[in-house]
Amino acid sequence: MASSKPVYVLGVGLSHNGAACLLKDGRIAVAIEKERLTKVKNDGGNDALAIAYCLNAAGIGWDDVALVVQNANFGSFAYGNRWYRGERTIPEGVPVTTISHHLAHACSAFFLSPFDDAAVLTVDGCGNAFEDCMDLDGAILPERPEGELAALYFEKDSYYAASGSAVRTVFKDFSPLGRFQTDYPMHPDTTRHSIGGVYAGASRYALGSLSDLGKLMGLAPYGQPGAFRHRIFDIRDGRVFVDYGWMAEFRDRMRSAADFKARFQYFADIARMVQGEVERALVELARARHALHPSPNLCFAGGVALNAVANTRILNETPFEHMFVPPAADDSGLAIGCAYHGWRTILAGEAVRDEGSPFLGRSYDTDTAQIDRALEAVGDGVTIDRPADLMAAMADTLAQGKTLAWHRGGAEFGPRALGHRSILADPRRADLRDYINAQVKFREDFRPFAPAVLAEDAATYFDLDRDSPYMLFVVPVREEWRSRIGAVVHVDGTARVQTVRREADATFHALLTAFKAHSGIGMLLNTSLNRRGQPIVETPVEAATLFRDTGLHALVVGPYLVRKPQ
Structure with missing residues (x-):
């Protein structure tokens, strides 16, 4: 071309x-x-x-x-x-x-991946109806709804063989549409036999919302092993079905924030059961699909692929040797x-290797009008500096136990903040975990935070032998470090790690290196620059407003470091 x-x-x-x-x-x-x-x-x-x-x-x-x-x-x-x-x-x-x-999900994963050839698995709550799918040719189709039924069966998982410019369908499984009015307490809103649908239904039951399905994954480790032992999924001939009989005893969903706190253990036990069953179903599904098209490389997409705990198990417990999950595995x-x-x-365009950057929004770094408006919006009584060595000044601020909002470059694409729209803090300060949840994010106190770590140091702190640049794998924290980085260790001794390589993000790598010079540890707590119920900020003014209206101690926007009084 x-x-x-x-x-x-x-x-x-x-x-x-x-x-x-x-x-x-x-x-x-x-x-x-x-x-x-x-x-x-x-x-x-x-x-x-x-x-x-x-x-x-x-x-x-x-x-x-x-x-x-x-x-x-x-x-x-x-x-x-x-x-x-x-x-x-x-x-x-x-x-x-x-x-x-x-x-579309499969293409988003394969064409962003580092692989020339791969298998691609898509799993979510609901895809297109059978009658609307244009990728059925040559595929194994265990369900072939005809006539009126073709509009009532929807994609629930699909498997592809990808090579070069071709993404060929190997297997597609469909499920009938869920009955919206049926009084199942954790009934999926869309398809009856969807892994993602069950996860969404359980999130609504235990947490009252579908706004952030990652909450259920964060709640699960607080559950008691074996408190509930139901087999949610029946897996037959490599296909996943929901067994609705187990729902009969769950008739008392979360009614309010106070109710959630009063019955925290009950909801945590449900979350643990559902999370464990989702992991089991995904591992068995991945094994079954691998047999249809064996490949050492797996690309995984769809909203279910954001389940970082399950991702680790798929990689560790199936024949796939390498796994890529795109930063925006969900519908974005x-x-x-x-x-x-x-x-x-x-268009048969030439293959252009993606550089792997998730920072796809427009940059405001040279937009002086935007930055000036942000500095006007930060409020009264703040100190605004333009340090000669911004990384050193940020590292010093963080080492003092301050929470710092960082706005730079183009925004991350996907649900994880990876250093361009981030709130950062010292991971050694366990008290900052509760402070950020309560005074900055205004969210539930059980929610964990992720560590961003120098890739070359990651194995020192974590049981990790691969890159994890997008926070999409959860791994154990090494025993000797758990008490030393308490702000980023979850209750079960794990962490959802972001590894940072110099060639991928030289600026964030430089900050982690500067913080290591201050503290001896090349790691920071990293969470998204937003508050509960709001999207991650886009503009400098939005970042400044969030800084002004929350308990954040410092803000970096453009070349400026803004600090509130001691």
Whole structure:
């Protein structure tokens, strides 16, 4: 596709966690999740704002876009592209292609991965209906609903063989639509036999919300082993089914925050049971799929792939030797998968190795007007400095036990903050864990925090023999370090680790190195720059407002270090 003019492909996902991604000659130029713009957690549907953000950030117009590739769970745009939960901006004449939900997930994982050949597993709560799937050819299909039923069976897990530009479907499993009115206390809202659906149902039962399914994973280690011993999933011939009989004794869901606290152990015991069963089902599923297309390399996507505890077990307990989970494994990643499918499969564009950076938003570092407005928004009584050695000044502030908000570069794409929209703290200060939960994040006190660590030092502190750049693997903390880094060790002695390599993020690596010079440890507590119920911040002004309105002690925006009084 040799051309003097750049070729732009736009991918959009219009599910919950909506997003847009723009490729320029096969590389991601910019990508954004809709929630970062609307400030509505997990916002989806209409894509006009996200599309406008990407086009504006790239400095192009619709005349420059060669192709749009899209996905939405229901309907697959049977009524055209002019309206989808609001007026859309795609003009007539721009080519538009629609692909299946699970295929979009699979493309987001494989084309971002370091592998030339891999197996790809997609597992989530609900994908497209059977009648809307366009990736059925050649696949093993244990369910073949016909007639009216084709609209009532939805993707629940899919398995692909990927090589070069080809992502070939090997196996697709479908489930009938769940009955929304049935009084099952943990009934999935979508499909009846979905691993992701059960996890969502249990989250709603125990925590009262679907806004952050990672809460259930954080709650599970507080549960008592064996308190509940139900077999949630029946696995037959490599297929996963939900056995609803076990739900009969669970009729007393969480009613309020006070109720949750009063019955904390009950809900923690449920979380432990569900988490353990999800891990068991995923391990057995991965083993069964490996037999259909053996590969040493596994790419894993779909919302269930954000379960970092299960990811570690899949890698340790199945024949797969290497595993890649993209930073946006959930539905926000659909936009990336759509864009890559357009470039690699539809336009037959040349393979361009992705550099692995999750920092895909526009940068505000040189936007002096934005930074000036942020400094005006920080409030009265603060100290604003421009240190000659910013890394040393930040490390010194952190070593004093201060919590520090860091806003720089383009925002992370996906649910994990990885050093561009982060709150940082000294991991040796166990008291800071409770302080950040209560005074900064305003969230439940059982929620753990992740360590960001120099990749070359990771094995010193953790039982870890691989990179974990996106916080998508949970591993044991070495016994001798558990009491020394209490702010980032979960109750079961594990941690969800982020490894930082110099070649991947030289600035964050430099900060960790500077903190190591102060403290002797190349690690920091790292959590997302937001508060409960809100998306991660996008702009410097949003970061400054969060700093002003919470118990954060310090803020770095652009070259400036802002500190509140002692």
